[in-house]
Amino acid sequence: MARRGAAVPYYLSLPALALFFALLIVPLGMTFLLSFYRFGFYTGIEPAFDLANYIDVLTDGYFHEIFGRTFAIALVTTAIAALIGTPEAYILYRMKARWRSLVLLAILGPLLISVVVRTLGWAILLGNRGVINDVLMRLGLIEAPIKMMYTSGGIVIALVHVFVPFMVIAVWAALHRQDPATERAAASLGASQLTIFFRIVLPQAMPGVLSGSLIVFSLAASAFATPAILGGRRVKVVSTTVYDEFLNTLNWPLGAAIAMLLLVAVMAIIVSYNRFVERRYAQVFG
């Protein structure tokens, strides 16, 4: 029984493991190998097994700009999401249950609606003759339309909209782990609302803000639909560049190398960020 029992978890996870091996590990390995191939207009894709694609990407200012823009967009998106998502999570936390479920529906519901549809909404809002410019011009606040489509700023606004629910969820979960008595204790000692928020609530919500930031950053750095629709060919990011290499230029090896660099960069950021957070909290609590 004991010997038979020891093998049970392996049998149970075998179907999933087989699928993940064949359709995740193998394809990722093949893509990694592909990044060492070479592409020629007349020769097609052929094996080279050198670092030419990586050298191309790492030494070309064009690609530096694309990677720089991508991570700048992800960083600003994360900062804004933290700035507006944290207070919203606190407001939700203090709301009466009946209202809260309605507000949660409005905030989390959009997560289930296709990103293409949500981005279309922003395309209608941000265009030169879009809703926002139209309203501002009618109010006489601006003379000429502000350019928001095909700009990094427009992409950031839409990405905040797409990913801020993850921030709210993460902070809200952290707030539920805190002890409500600490807030009451501060209030009974005469602390103002603002003091309570900054000195009591925020430090306890910080783990949520940090984990939410990581989620938002890594999703924003690899987002595709939103920058593709709002940025087009004019404001390229890493994912739209990979798309173009694969489906338009057909230089698969170069596209694979760019994608591998994105993967490595995102993974490196996740790992070092986790280290940083752990060390910081070890200092506080250890």
Add this chain to the structure above:
Amino acid sequence: MSRNGPLALIFNALFILFMTGPLLVVIAVSFTPEGFLEFPPSGISLRWFRAILDNPDFIAAFWMSLYLGVASATLSSVIAVPAALAIGRYRFAGRDGLVGLFMSPLTVPTIVLGIAFLRFLSQFGMNGTFIGLVLCHAIIITPYVLRLVLASVTGLDRATERAAVSLGASAFTTFRRVTLPMIAPGVAGGWVLAFITSFDELTVTVFIVNPSTTTLPVRLFAHITQTTDPLVASISTVIILFTVALMFVIERLYGLDRLLIGGEGRS
């Protein structure tokens, strides 16, 4: 716990406006009688909803997304339930590695998954096939199913199962008659979340479809990047209404907040 002050309520109202505004604008624009996107619409007309019926490729894409969502969510549930039982109940060598592997589709950038699937499927001449789409979607959505099923497996009272076994039930009977009914809400919640994720998926799918297996998000994306006529708004409105209807089903079955907070992932 003190109430929210007026400033907090104003912030909350603005936040809700920010979250729902873009969707409401899409819905409003779709009723325009004109041939271009305008807001506010100059009148109310169903012209662009009728136009959907004149575009059989969009209707075919809708059915494709529906079949794909059902097939991949089902395949994913079939493999995730036993895996969740193994991970939730046993301590074995390689357990953490398995969890990491099954959750990794959430961490690996979606664009990387897209080209990896394209590379793999084209190697075996399976690119653009329905079966290829189902297998790849199953990989992407398994983390969502696994997380929700795992949550219900770990909260399970095992005394009932031991009672069934002590009364002579076989392992399979115990699973089918005792365990499965107890974890059913988690499996159902995971299935629906997986279905919606598959139904909405663009970044991976755009690489691995061909004209005959194009899904609704891919078709819509292609249309938006070419032109923006009110047709994209009316189709988006239909998608929004379809998703809202699903949300009400989830709310009844499982609780939307529980589903999303227990299964936070990418959209």
